[in-house]
Amino acid sequence: MSPALPRRSTAAALLSGLVGTPSPDLTRRAKEAARRTMRATVLPAPDKPRSMPEAQPVPTAVPSSRAVDAAYRPRAAARLVATPITSVRRPVSRVGSGTTSEATALHLARRASFGATPALVAEIQARGAAGWVADQLDPLRLVPDATCDALVARLFPRLSLATWQVHDQYWPNSTGDLGTDVIESVVARALWSKRQLLEVMVEFWTNHLVVTAPWGETWDSVHRFHVDVVRKHALGRFSDMLVASAKHPAMLAQLDNESSTKRAPNENFGREVLELHTVGVDGGYLESDIRRSALALTGMSTDDESGEYYYRQIRHHVGSLSVMDWSHANTSAQGEAVGVAYLQYLARHPKTARRIATKLATRFVSDVPPASLVTSLAAVYTANDTAIAPVLTALFSSAEFAASVGQKVKRPLERIISTSRILEVAPGPDTRAWLSGLVWYSRVAGQAPLGWPAPNGYPDVAAAWAGANATLTAWNWTMSQGWTAVESPQTEVTYPALRSLLPATLPATHGAMVDALALRLLQGPIPAAKRDAVCAFLDKTAASPLRSTDAAVGWRLPYVVALLLDTPEFATR
Structure with missing residues (x-):
């Protein structure tokens, strides 16, 4: 029966x-x-x-x-x-130099990875929470990841192509292949990389400096934006990342700055640099500042033939400029340096420090993070000249982080990836087909990597x-x-x-x-x-x-x- x-x-x-x-x-x-x-x-x-x-x-x-x-x-x-x-909470101690309890290791693993696993919790306990965080913040030197690197290189060889090489191979027919490669490689690394905190921060920055994939004006350069801007600077200085993004063809195409000129400035990039990338909508700038912001960034464009970044001095507005508390003589000889100086000013602005601190605290602590934590993280950001690693060190060692168990919920992509991580899914004969299916699920759930249509x-x-x-x-x-x-x-x-x-x-x-x-x-x-x-x-x-x-x-x-x-x-x- x-x-x-x-x-x-x-x-x-x-x-x-x-x-x-x-x-x-x-x-x-x-x-x-x-x-x-x-x-x-x-x-x-x-x-x-x-x-x-x-x-x-x-x-x-x-x-x-x-x-x-x-x-x-x-x-x-x-x-x-x-x-x-x-x-069913267990006591969680602050991340420090002492012995790390299983509960503390589990809390850190849940927040600083794409899904806690028994092996990851054991690794954090063995290394100590503070030591594990320090290693993760210096991943290229301290966290070997050859197996995952080799897998990504084998599955996605096109990610190594320069933008000009993509143009040579595909132009004039655009393709979503490179964007698809980026999306699926993001998932592969989230699943199997030993550098879990790096992958979490890569995902964090892709939602701050938004370039969408797989289709659109960024078809030829989104893969290099992901590698050369986001991944390269994810644990570095925000000022470096901001300048790199503004000088990248993918961002220039995403926010229309490649066609902005002194006679016809496109305000899209100038606005979003203020509203979304740095000081925020409550940053204290005026509508007139938006136009001057756009003028400061004129000339940053792309080459028609190669698609690579190219500064067009003839398009750059010349003449004294001021945005909020920043001002520049902006002579013809200064050109590109004006835009760079403006972006560095914004990256170091106190409002930017507080905004980045708020977003990091929201990601790692709670949906409404304590004001005391935001203030202290913003101070660390400023004291370390926009370096992100010291901010994360302070965040993970804070009392607010230790007290935040149970205060964050996984988003759809995290739930999907963490399910496969806890079941110990491993690469197999046709890993790309499976990754494609996972991405399809995340898209149906509303959170495909690089898929948010708005710039926020x-x-x-x-x-x-x-x-x-x-x-x-x-x-x-x-x-x-x-x-x-x-x-x-x-x-x-x-x-x-x-x-x-x-x-x-x-x-x-x-x-x-x-x-x-x-x-x-x-x-x-x-x-x-x-x-x-x-x-x-x-x-x-x-x-x-x-x-x-x-x-x-x-x-x-x-x-x-x-x-x-x-x-x-x-x-x-």
Whole structure:
């Protein structure tokens, strides 16, 4: 007699959204549906940002099937995922030179990587949190990453092409190939790089100095912008990054400065440099400052034939200029240096210091960071002449960071990548095809790398991602990963067997099995009510004996894994 099938209204069926009703032996139809998930799942259009609703309470006793449905149905789960987690906290100490506890290491790993893993937590504990941060802030010297570098070089050889070489090979037919390469390489490094803090900061800066991909006016240069501007300066000085971005063909095309002239200045770049890249909309500049900002940047353009950066002195406005407190004689002989001096002034402006500090604190601490932390980080930024590494050192060692456990929620891309990281997905025979599928999922969820259409970058607050679309897409991804992990052969990437997530000695009860999986996947205990809800989904109680032939460790194990990965605990950054 075959085991009972899960009810269509239960959590697993709702979470999958694509597998249908499974059979105990994983029928061919179910396998094919799971295999097609990255290419064929139809999901709603991305949600518009809205306010964060109140969390849905979880049942406190062993729930009925109806209670399980209520706890995990999409609307309730969307509310749960959007709410920072406050339960089952362990004490977290400040990042310093002393011994690093597991809780401190886990908190740092969640914030400073694309997904904490047992190996990463152990690495932080072994090195010490302060030492690990110091290594990560000097990655090229202290964090060898040859395996990931070789993988990216093999999968994306076109990233090494100069802009002029792209022109030679593709002009006059534009292509999205280079942009696609950048997007998929970003995901590959987020998944497998040892330099996790660098990858987090690369993603941070791509949402500050926004150049979109794969299509658009930046088709020929976006890959070099990513390498030569963002990656090169991600842990360096912001003043250097700002100047490099302003002199790069991708940014010049993105914000129309390549065609700006002294007689017809295009104010787009001049405005965004003030509003988005530096002092912010409340920076104290006037509308007249925007025009003078644009004039200061005239002449910074591109070469028609090669597409490379080219300063056109004939287009540069000559004559005294002032923007806010900055002024320059701006003679014809000074030309390009005027724009550089203006950008360096903006990079060092106190308003810029506070804005960068606020954005970093929002990324790593909380959606509404403490004013005291922002003030102290801005002071570090100024004292270190716009260097970012000292700011991050101060941030991670702050009391505010230590106290912020549970105050950040993963965005869709982070949830998708962290799911694959915790399942230890490894490159395989056709890694690019799998990466393409992951990017497709992130795009459906509303957060494809380099995909935000506006120049202000993806939001990094929970309320912006509280809708059902992002949640359902993440659920579909976790379900697809669970099913793919039990398939053989694995033709794209490789997955460890799901049974390897369990202890070598099988737990004695269903509750102990769920607890063990939670410790492995969530790296912390799960509240008893949620453990009992998972057991109820299996038509068991926490005390029900567990045998090696039980469905919970067989054909229903992918569902159990998905349920745990779809909890608010895993959605917490």
